[in-house]
Each structure stands twice: as C-alpha cells, then as structure tokens.
Amino acid sequence: ELGFAPIQSTIAALSKVGMMPRSESLTITTIADKKSGRLLGANVVGRDGAIQRANIFSVAIQHGLNVNDLAELNLIYSPPFAPLWDGVVVSGLNMKKLL
Secondary structure, X not given: OOOOOEEEEEEEEEXXXXXXXXXXXXXXXXXXXXXXXXXXXXXXXXXXXXXXXXXXXXXXXXXXXXXXXXXXXXXXXXXXXXXXOOHHHHHHHHHHHHO
C-alpha cells in the first residue's frame, strides 16, 4: 500500500567479544525497502546486549537511515560490551548484498 518492496535478512551475532565471559548469542532481523535501501524495521532477540542494539535500530529508523548508512556506522569497540564487528553493522552489510 505504501509502495515499499520489502526485503529481509537474519544474522547471528555476539553481544560482546566471544572470549569474554557471558558473551551471548543474538539474532538480528532487519527489513528494508529494496528500491531505496531505507531501513523499515528490525528485531533483536537475545539477552545480553539486545536492548542496546534495538536502541540503535530505533534511532536509525526514526532518522530514515538506509542500509548503507547502517553498514557504515562507527560503533564503539569495547570487548566487555561490543565486538569489533557489531551485529548492527554486520546486518547492514548483509542487507547491502541483497539490494
């Protein structure tokens, strides 16, 4: 109805560097418009670190970011809290392949 051509991608990611204690698995699903690349939605499932990723996606959607913007985010690297390649960025890279 709104003219979007939605595409979807689901990836597995880690909440922090894998060698850190209590590193948890995350499942991240993103939905974007195939024509414009605009991020339309995201779902983050997991325990540790899921809320911080969901907040990033929320801001990205509110500000109309596209998957290229998502793939180029410069997010903090801190082994106890986030891996070098954060799942948010990896989800953007994966979505770029589908466009």
